[in-house]
Amino acid sequence: MSWIALARERPAGSLWPGGRPLVLGFALPALLLVVWQVICLARWLPPYILPSPVAVVERFATELADGRFGQDVWASLSRVLKGFFFGSAAGLAFGLLLGLSRWADRLLGPLFMAYRQIALFAWVPLLSMWFGGGETGKVAFVTLSAFAPVVVNTWRAIRAIPDPLNELGAVLTFNRLDHVSLIALPGALPGIATGLRSAMIYAWLATVGAELFLDIAPGMGGRLNEGRDKFEVDLMLVALVVLTGLGLLFSQAAALIERRLVRWRTR
Amino acid sequence: MNSHVGNQPAFEAIEFTPALEIDHVSKTFYVAGRNVEVLRNISLSVRPGEFVAIVGASGCGKSTLLRLVLGLDTDYEGDIRLEGERVRRPGLDRGMVFQEHRLLPWLTAAGNVAAALRRSGLPAPERARLVTEHLSLVGLGNFAHAWPAQLSGGMSQRVAIARALVNRPRFLLLDEPLGALDALTRLRLQDELSRIVQRENSTVLLVTHDVDEAVFLADRIVVLQPDPGRVSRIVNIDLDRRNRDRSAPAFLRLRDEVLDVLGVRRTAREAAA
Numbered sequence: 249m250s251w252i253a254l255a256r257e258r259p260a261g262s263l264w265p266g267g268r269p270l271v272l273g274f275a276l277p278a279l280l281l282v283v284w285q286v287i288c289l290a291r292w293l294p295p296y297i298l299p300s301p302v303a304v305v306e307r308f309a310t311e312l313a314d315g316r317f318g319q320d321v322w323a324s325l326s327r328v329l330k331g332f333f334f335g336s337a338a339g340l341a342f343g344l345l346l347g348l349s350r351w352a353d354r355l356l357g358p359l360f361m362a363y364r365q366i367a368l369f370a371w372v373p374l375l376s377m378w379f380g381g382g383e384t385g386k387v388a389f390v391t392l393s394a395f396a397p398v399v400v401n402t403w404r405a406i407r408a409i410p411d412p413l414n415e416l417g418a419v420l421t422f423n424r425l426d427h428v429s430l431i432a433l434p435g436a437l438p439g440i441a442t443g444l445r446s447a448m449i450y451a452w453l454a455t456v457g458a459e460l461f462l463d464i465a466p467g468m469g470g471r472l473n474e475g476r477d478k479f480e481v482d483l484m485l486v487a488l489v490v491l492t493g494l495g496l497l498f499s500q501a502a503a504l505i506e507r508r509l510v511r512w513r514t515r
Numbered sequence: 516m517n518s519h520v521g522n523q524p525a526f527e528a529i530e531f532t533p534a535l536e537i538d539h540v541s542k543t544f545y546v547a548g549r550n551v552e553v554l555r556n557i558s559l560s561v562r563p564g565e566f567v568a569i570v571g572a573s574g575c576g577k578s579t580l581l582r583l584v585l586g587l588d589t590d591y592e593g594d595i596r597l598e599g600e601r602v603r604r605p606g607l608d609r610g611m612v613f614q615e616h617r618l619l620p621w622l623t624a625a626g627n628v629a630a631a632l633r634r635s636g637l638p639a640p641e642r643a644r645l646v647t648e649h650l651s652l653v654g655l656g657n658f659a660h661a662w663p664a665q666l667s668g669g670m671s672q673r674v675a676i677a678r679a680l681v682n683r684p685r686f687l688l689l690d691e692p693l694g695a696l697d698a699l700t701r702l703r704l705q706d707e708l709s710r711i712v713q714r715e716n717s718t719v720l721l722v723t724h725d726v727d728e729a730v731f732l733a734d735r736i737v738v739l740q741p742d743p744g745r746v747s748r749i750v751n752i753d754l755d756r757r758n759r760d761r762s763a764p765a766f767l768r769l770r771d772e773v774l775d776v777l778g779v780r781r782t783a784r785e786a787a788a
Binding site: 413415416418422423426430431435437512 | 622630634
């Protein structure tokens with residue numbers, strides 16, 4: 249009983265939002281880990297198909313000792329961050345333009361909606377033609393993937409600001425700048441934060457995709473390819489676990505920042 | 516106080532330009548394919564410093580009239596003049612309190628009041644001083660840093676009143692400002708509103724459906740009748756504004772007079788009581 253209460257009382261800003269009991273959240277993964285180890289110990293599957301958790305941890309340790317792994321993580325991270333930065337900055341600007349200007353909405357809105365219908369990975373061949381399969385092409389693809397979610401959420405969030413508040417701006421004789429800084433931007437902030445979070449998810453997706461489909465280069469996707477080519481499932485599993493860990497870390501950081509930004513709402 | 520009394524004879528002698536002139540105003544909305552006449556031929560002249568209440572059944576165009584005076588809508592027939600000048604757009608000479616407080620949820624109480632000073636052109640220290648002064652005026656000196664989500668309905672509406680007053684507007688426009696509050700809070704805020712308005716000496720236009728509130732606060736009550744909204748009668752409230760007793764016979768007589776004009780029959784009132 250008491251541990252549930254304790255878990256709920258953890259202050260806002262702790263690792264798991266929503267006050268989910270920490271122990272329950274880890275119970276299922278732990279159980280799966282045990283089942284996995286048992287399957288391997290019982291030799292139900294050959295180790296080259298499914299290496300044991302212990303073997304994966306050992307592989308992780310050798311990779312870390314090698315020193316190359318750090319470079320791979322850093323290579324993927326820098327792609328994600330670059331693409332996320334360029335894509336969301338452009339997305340924010342474009343989303344604000346669509347949300348704030350009726351003309352931009354009418355002129356560019358339909359074009360943007362058409363662009364959204366293109367599946368993300370359909371851009372890969374075109375972008376690799378334009379920017380090459382190297383670093384530039386990869387970052388361009390990540391940038392593109394982070395762009396759309398920020399645009400959509402920013403645009404929608406500004407449109408969703410209640411008319412009475414816009415009218416208040418008129419009563420207080422706000423100019424355009426006052427309106428944006430005091431009403432539109434803060435009012436759209438929760439929506440913009442949602443857009444940035446999904447942009448982060450898309451950026452990860454695109455980074456790994458770019459590393460798998462474009463030229464071979466250091467990075468987590470590269471290690472996945474290497475594992476497949478060399479038939480080293482333990483290496484592939486290490487890469488997947490690291491990707492999961494980094495993804496979780498980013499989404500937690502994003503949630504933390506979001507709570508800080510909209511603290512007027514959460515109290 | 517003395518200077519006010521001293522000014523009295525001058526007030527009688529000189530012809531003043533009305534602070535607010537509503538001159539044969541009619542307004543028609545185009546709704547769902549047909550024209551709906553909301554206001555017909557409204558004329559009203561308000562003296563500087565006067566408190567005028569507009570009462571009427573819902574749908575008689577009270578709030579529309581206030582929006583026109585505010586300058587949010589300039590598409591109407593007739594003329595609305597503030598100190599002789601036609602209203603073209605909203606201005607800081609008019610402070611407005613809506614029925615819902617309309618505080619910006621991402622700004623603190625002080626931030627919301629300060630937002631009204633954004634276009635005032637005043638230096639920052641002066642703004643800060645005015646914000647503090649007006650929050651104290653509405654009794655929220657200790658709540659400057661509270662978020663709107665942390666304030667009760669009555670407190671939020673006090674912040675909205677402070678926001679409307681902070682520019683020292685010559686006109687205060689109140690659109691059922693206490694309508695959404697519970698009865699006790701409403702009575703308390705009526706007292707405060709009366710005190711504040713006398714202190715600020717602004718010209719006030721109050722839209723309300725609460726006849727007691729109108730009799731308690733106003734110098735004159737304009738009774739509107741609906742479909743389309745037009746002036747039914749203007750009732751002078753010749754009670755001392757500083758000291759009104761809600762249960763005095765004179766007060767009740769005026770209230771009954773207004774209710775009669777509104778068509779609420781005495782028998783019905785007695786049956787309800």
